Amino acid sequence: MPELPEVTTVSRRLDSLIAGRRVVSVDVVTPKLVKGVSPQILANRLEGLVFKRVYNIGKFMVWEFEDTPLLLLSHMRMDGRYHLATRPEPDSYIANTRLIFELEDGGRLTYIDTRGFGTFELREGESELLATPPISLLAKTPDAISPPEFLARLARSKRPIKTLLLDQQCILGLGNIYADETLFAAKFLPNRPASSLSRGEVLAILGEAARILKEACELGGSSVHSFYVLNEEIGGYQGRLKVYARNNKPCLTCGKLIKKIRLGGRGTHLCLTCQR
């Protein structure tokens, strides 16, 4: 579900809310979310630690703790979201709860994930985090990427440009919503072979991607289906979406109907008049 702006928003909110608070227990409700070590070991190693900082690298979340290099690395995949309760009622179970942090002050941080695709794993320190997959494989965000490298990558691929925009090893941060929005803004059809794009066209795509991600971050992300920033708050970028989830609605630029097609297994929204 969440793309870069959503993960950034959730990470910042979590950071401001839980820094300095101690974990007394970790309940791994769905064991398969834990990668690399057993759920019991992950829980044991986190119990007693104090949250220090939460931040994100692309769509991954990194959790730091006081007085230890140990890191928690997590990903919300499609449906993940967090709920923080100050004084949870005894019977306040939330459907599809997958993992729970019980806090020393009585608070409870719950990770909820309908399909249970999210992941949690440990890293022994920042050097290991950065040197091992998946983090070691990630590209840079559109504002920080090296244009020559990005151009070279696109030049040797005949795959649809949208498919490459979704590849986090090619460019970091876009998901299905913002890939469609970026290509509409840059006026290119999603199925254009990447290698058919000129240098100027590729730079235009980078510019629009950076602009859209920045705006969405500032507005707290989008909310299209079931996205919650934290505790049911709604992202402000939803009203800015021009093609995503607007199938059969008039294009805001030309008035022709927005089409929805399937590309690389993903629903893809576009305007046949505005995009070439």
Add this chain to the structure above:
DNA sequence: CATGGGTCCTGAGTGC
């Protein structure tokens, strides 16, 4: 290496 397809899983929406 690049590529395309399958897979993890639950729930909402749609059409009959």
Add this chain to the structure above:
DNA sequence: TGCACTCAGGACCCAT
């Protein structure tokens, strides 16, 4: 109302 079917914001894994 019930049922079958499709689709959903992601990334990994595996053939080819």
